[in-house]
Each structure stands twice: as structure tokens, then as C-alpha cells.
Amino acid sequence: MDAAILSASSKHPKPVDRTFQYGTAGFRMKANLLDSVVFRVGLVAALRSRKLGGQTIGVMITASHNPPEDNGVKLVDPMGEMLEQTWESYSTELANAPNESLIAVYQKLQEDLKINGETPARVIFGRDTRPSGPKLVTALVDALHATGTEYTDYKLLTTPQLHYLTRCTNTEGTPQSYGEVSEKGYYEKLGEAFVRAMKGKKTVGPVTIDCANGVGGPKLTELLKYLPKASEGGVEIKIINDDVLKAECGADFVKTKQRAPPSSKAGKNERCCSLDGDADRLIYYFSDAEHGFRLLDGDKIATLAASFIGDLAREAGLAQELKIGVVQTAYANGASTKYVEKTLGLPVVCTPTGVKWLHHAATKFDVGVYFEANGHGTVVFSQQALKAFHSKNPESPAQASALSTLRALTDLINQTVGDALSDMLLVETILAHKTWTPREWDLTYVDLPNRLVRVEVADRNMFKTTNAERTLVEPHGVQDQIDALVAKFKDGRSFARASGTEDALRVYAEAATRSEADDLANKVAALCK
Ligand code: NG1
Ligand code: ZN
Structure with missing residues (x-):
């Protein structure tokens, strides 16, 4: 196998002057730099699958909303979740291994992680519509062949479809079956x-x-x-x-x-x-x-879903039994947080940016609604919630109806990851039930004016945060200056954090008026420069 990997890797050499990092969105950059990265991601996928006893790992080739000339690659864990944290660093390590020591790094990982090279390895993959996709698939397939990995090429897929298929593949024929293993399914x-x-x-x-x-x-x-x-x-x-x-x-x-x-x-x-x-x-x-x-953004979709599911749980007589909560990041509009806590009476948890954090926090609830303000999110249901929806004996026709709607929602919602097609059908369903126009949905709460600015800094890694990225601990003293500024603004809130996907600092601010939000954002940005 090592000889096969060596020979295949020579077709996909790593550019010597580059370092790569598996970030919040996997590896993402100009497509012409990705060939070696995708090849090595194929090696990681094989290792991960073997480590998990031959469970199927997903690989998605996409750069999401980035320009057409970019591309990216990310790994999906067996239950359709984002790749486990520790494996992000193994991926980074392998992506950066010099060409001549690639085999040594691969072997060392296999040894350190006690992976049996004889265990079967399985991978499924898909890609978006970028022109660079097919060529990158060749690099991936070369790695899969060299490592003796079985694979299925699903060709064009949305990212959430690949997450769905990964989970379906790994649960096929079990009581946890997530659905038929096909795009049609x-x-x-x-x-x-x-x-x-x-x-x-x-x-x-x-x-x-x-x-x-x-x-x-x-x-x-x-x-x-x-x-x-x-x-x-x-x-x-x-x-x-x-x-x-x-x-x-x-x-x-x-x-x-x-x-x-x-x-x-x-x-x-x-x-x-x-x-x-x-x-x-x-x-x-x-x-x-x-x-x-x-604009009806991710926060508005989260509040719509939380209010609808909260009402259904009450109608079904399950409100006491099930813990329903909303997970947001610091970018959620302050008005949405207040609406969830005060009007809907539900708890809100704030996590760092990146859906893997939100997803993880959401699984702590029986019904966990999570969305980033930018529209990435979904709802996850605990085993206890699923059991309650299926086994509770309705005491009235209204209860029976609420329970059947809840059951339908658990199938309509893609619980593996945020899914625009599934979320769109969810929103349409809720608006139809509530007989709401977008205007009525919009009126549930009024967003505080806000501003997000991208600040070029010499070294974004100087900026270290705590408190779900809302407080700067380094550079020393900057947070005190931000606090002093914020105190001067009515309904003011602001924070600065290093982007995980771009070489820049992001400053977010909100305040009672548009001009004050702009002013606060610019002042905070100026003191971070
Ligand atoms: P960064 O670059 O770390 O701010 C951006 C988005 C995130 C998330 C990731 C992954 C904002 C402010 N940030 O992260 O929400 O979606 O990209 O794609 O929208
Ligand atoms: Zn995307």
C-alpha cells in the first residue's frame, strides 16, 4: 500500500511554499492550489474510516459561496456530523507533510492512532458545480485507490445531501436508519x-x-x-x-x-x-x-422554528418533558436573543462561530434549534424527543394533530447539518400553519441596527477571545477600551474576533440607531488596528 501511495502522491505534489489549515470550512482556497490537499484528504478519509471500523466517511468538494475560481474540501463523520476536532489537526498535518516524508507521516498517524491497515475503508463523495470539481475528484480517487478504499462517487450534490447520504449509509438496515441511501431517497x-x-x-x-x-x-x-x-x-x-x-x-x-x-x-x-x-x-x-x-435572516428563521415547535410541544402535552432551546453565536442580533428569552420563554446558549460548535450545543437539548445569523442552521431532536413523539398516547384530537406534525417535522428537517432546501420547506410549512405573510413574520421583533466590518490587521492571531468570542483577552487592555466605548451607546454591543476563514479581524457592533451602530463599529475597528 505504501508503494501505491508513494507513486500516486507523485502525481499530486504539494507546492513547497504553501501551508494549509483545516479550518471551520475544511480547506478552502484558489482551486489551482488544492490538488495535493484533496489527495491527502483522501488519505485522511481512509485512515478515519479504518479507525472507525470501516464506517463510511463523506468527502465534499465545495467552496460554498466563495468565487467560482475557489474550491474547497471537507470531511463528514459517519452520523453526518462535521469531522471530529482532533482529526482536523491530523488533516492539517498530512496536508502540510513535505512530499518526501508523506509516507512517514501517514504511517506515523496510522501507528499513533492504532489503526489496523487491514480494516476495510469506505468513502462517499460529492461536489458542487464549480468547473474545478472533476479534476479535484481525480486527486481524491487516486488516494482512495492507493489506500484500497471502497468508494461511491455521487457526482453533483448539495453539501447537506452528502451529509444525509453519509448518515443513511452508516445506519442502513438498523433501527436508526435515517432514510434510503440515494439522492432519490x-x-x-x-x-x-x-x-x-x-x-x-x-x-x-x-x-x-x-x-x-x-x-x-x-x-x-x-x-x-x-x-x-x-x-x-x-x-x-x-x-x-x-x-x-x-x-x-x-x-x-x-x-x-x-x-x-x-x-x-x-x-x-x-x-x-x-x-x-x-x-x-x-x-x-x-x-x-x-x-x-x-431581511429575514438566520436569527428570524431560528425564532420562527423555535416558536412553532414550542407551541406544538405545548399542544402535544410535552412541554414539561422536553427541554427546548436555541443556540446562537455572538453575531445573532440582540433583539432576537431577547425575543427568544423574554417572549418565547426559551433558553439561549451562545457558542463560538462555526456550526460544529452550535450543533454540539444543540444536542444538549431535546429540541435544539441552532442557526448562525448568516442562515446556516437546523433543528436537532434527542432520542427522548423522538420517542415521545412516537409513543405518547394523545388525549385529544388536538394533541394527536400536534404529535403528527412534530413527527413530520423530524423527517422534514435535515438533522445532520443546516440544509437550505429542507429549511425552506420548514419555513413554508410554518408560515402556512400560522397563515403568516413575511410581513407578519418580520414584525415578531425588530432587529437592532448593526454593522459588521472587516479589519486588516498585521497579525490576526494576536487577537484571543473568551466568553464565546465576545470578550478579548489579548491584546491586553483592548477589551477595557471596547467596554468603555460600548457604554456610551444606547443598546450598544460590540466585539472583535479573528476570522476563522479569512486573514482579517471582524468587528461587529449594534446600537439603537443605524448611525450609532456604524459609529461604534468604526471606533472599535480603529482601536483594534
Ligand atoms: P469567520 O470567517 O470565522 O467569521 C465565517 C462566518 C461564519 C461561518 C464560517 C464558515 C460570519 C461573520 N462568519 O466565519 O458564520 O459561516 O464563515 O463558513 O458570517
Ligand atoms: Zn455553504
Whole structure:
């Protein structure tokens, strides 16, 4: 095997002057730098699968909302979760091994981790629509062949579909089976759960879906075949931006620019949403005659889902039994946190940026709703919650109805990871049940004006935080200066943290008015420079 790895790796040499790091989004950079990285990720996947007794590991080749010339690669653990933390450093180590010592580093990892090289290894993989995808797949396949790994190439997939397939593969034929192991199985599961969750309720008017010219376009088109027609209790969906990746659209554009994609022709008060390049983020918005563009971001999706599921749990007589909570990051708007705690009466937990932290914290609840403000998130249900939804004897027709909706939601929601297609169907279901227009949803609470600025600093690693990234411990004294500034602003809140995906510092601020939020953000940014 070592000879095979050696010979294959010579086709994918590491550029000598580069260092790579497995970050919050796996490895991500210009696609022409990724060849050796993807090859070595293939080696890591084989090791990880063997370490876990031959369970299947997922590999996704995508750079999400990044420009078309970028690409990236990340690993998915057997239950569809993000790669375990310690393996991020093994991946980094292998990616950076000099060409001549690659085999030695690989062997050492195998020994240190007590991995039996004879254990079968299995991998499944997919990619988004970037032109560089197929070539990177070649590098991955070379590593899988060299390590004697069985694999399935699912070709084009959304990131959440790959997470779904990874979990289905590993639970096939067990009582924990997550669904049929195929792309079709994914659509069937969502389509069928959507019909059950809707209960004959109707959506009003169309929803315009901006597919960010990513892989969500073709996959949404496919999903539509499994959904009822609008006239028969489905949703009227208008797809836009399902061509090749380009700027001026997508969830990240809408969230950061706070405006609709120019290509959107939706009318006033019509529901609109945007996916990102690999369809794991979702942002809703609409335009109101009085206020213009209105954003319904990840915080608004989280609060909508938490309020709906909280009500259903009460109607089902399970409110006492089940712990429902919301997980956010420091970027969640302060008004959303207050709304969840005060109006919905639910606990909020704040974690560092990166969905793996949110996901982990959400699993501590029976129903854990987690979303980043940028639209990446989902809901996870504990075994106890699933058992209660299936085994509780309803004492009234209303209880029976609430229980069956809850059961449908557990199938409609992709519990492995944030999934824009599944989240979109969830939002549509909730709005139909509540008979809400986007305006009514928007009115649940008013976002505090906020500003996010990217600050170029000499060394972002100088900035060290605690308290879920809300407090700077280094450089010394900076946090005291931030606190002093914040105290001068009504409803002021601000924090600075090093980005995990870009070489920069991010400063976030919110305050009672737009100009004060801008002012606070700029002042905090200035003192961090
Ligand atoms: P960084 O670059 O660490 O701020 C960004 C997003 C995260 C998360 C990751 C992974 C913001 C402010 N940050 O992280 O929420 O999505 O990318 O993609 O949106
Ligand atoms: Zn994404």
C-alpha cells in the first residue's frame, strides 16, 4: 500500500511554499492550489474510516459561496456530523507533510492512532458545480485507490445531501436508519414529510428562490418533482439564478449587502429566499411598500422554528418533558436573543462561530434549534424527543394533530447539518400553519441596527477571545477600551474576533440607531488596528 501511495502522491505534489489549515470550512482556497490537499484528504478519509471500523466517511468538494475560481474540501463523520476536532489537526498535518516524508507521516498517524491497515475503508463523495470539481475528484480517487478504499462517487450534490447520504449509509438496515441511501431517497423523504407536515394547509402566493447559481439550482428542480403541485397543497416556486456561479446573488450577497439580487423580479410583499453555492445556507427577505427591503435572516428563521415547535410541544402535552432551546453565536442580533428569552420563554446558549460548535450545543437539548445569523442552521431532536413523539398516547384530537406534525417535522428537517432546501420547506410549512405573510413574520421583533466590518490587521492571531468570542483577552487592555466605548451607546454591543476563514479581524457592533451602530463599529475597528 505504501508503494501505491508513494507513486500516486507523485502525481499530486504539494507546492513547497504553501501551508494549509483545516479550518471551520475544511480547506478552502484558489482551486489551482488544492490538488495535493484533496489527495491527502483522501488519505485522511481512509485512515478515519479504518479507525472507525470501516464506517463510511463523506468527502465534499465545495467552496460554498466563495468565487467560482475557489474550491474547497471537507470531511463528514459517519452520523453526518462535521469531522471530529482532533482529526482536523491530523488533516492539517498530512496536508502540510513535505512530499518526501508523506509516507512517514501517514504511517506515523496510522501507528499513533492504532489503526489496523487491514480494516476495510469506505468513502462517499460529492461536489458542487464549480468547473474545478472533476479534476479535484481525480486527486481524491487516486488516494482512495492507493489506500484500497471502497468508494461511491455521487457526482453533483448539495453539501447537506452528502451529509444525509453519509448518515443513511452508516445506519442502513438498523433501527436508526435515517432514510434510503440515494439522492432519490432524500427527495422522497423530504417530499413525503412536507405533505404530512402541511396537513392540507395552503401557502399563499409564490416564493422566489435564488439558487446562487450553485448546485442548489439543479437539486431544487429535482426536488420539485417530489412535491405536490401548488394547486394541490404544494408551494408555487419560482427559481432564479440557477446558471453558472457568479456574483450579485446568493445568501451571502443578500445578507452582507442587505439587498435583493438584482435579478429578482418578485413583487411587493412576496416571499423570496436565497441559497448559497452548496445549498447549506438560507436567507429569506421581501420588499415592503413602506420600509423597502426587509431581511429575514438566520436569527428570524431560528425564532420562527423555535416558536412553532414550542407551541406544538405545548399542544402535544410535552412541554414539561422536553427541554427546548436555541443556540446562537455572538453575531445573532440582540433583539432576537431577547425575543427568544423574554417572549418565547426559551433558553439561549451562545457558542463560538462555526456550526460544529452550535450543533454540539444543540444536542444538549431535546429540541435544539441552532442557526448562525448568516442562515446556516437546523433543528436537532434527542432520542427522548423522538420517542415521545412516537409513543405518547394523545388525549385529544388536538394533541394527536400536534404529535403528527412534530413527527413530520423530524423527517422534514435535515438533522445532520443546516440544509437550505429542507429549511425552506420548514419555513413554508410554518408560515402556512400560522397563515403568516413575511410581513407578519418580520414584525415578531425588530432587529437592532448593526454593522459588521472587516479589519486588516498585521497579525490576526494576536487577537484571543473568551466568553464565546465576545470578550478579548489579548491584546491586553483592548477589551477595557471596547467596554468603555460600548457604554456610551444606547443598546450598544460590540466585539472583535479573528476570522476563522479569512486573514482579517471582524468587528461587529449594534446600537439603537443605524448611525450609532456604524459609529461604534468604526471606533472599535480603529482601536483594534
Ligand atoms: P469567520 O470567517 O470565522 O467569521 C465565517 C462566518 C461564519 C461561518 C464560517 C464558515 C460570519 C461573520 N462568519 O466565519 O458564520 O459561516 O464563515 O463558513 O458570517
Ligand atoms: Zn455553504
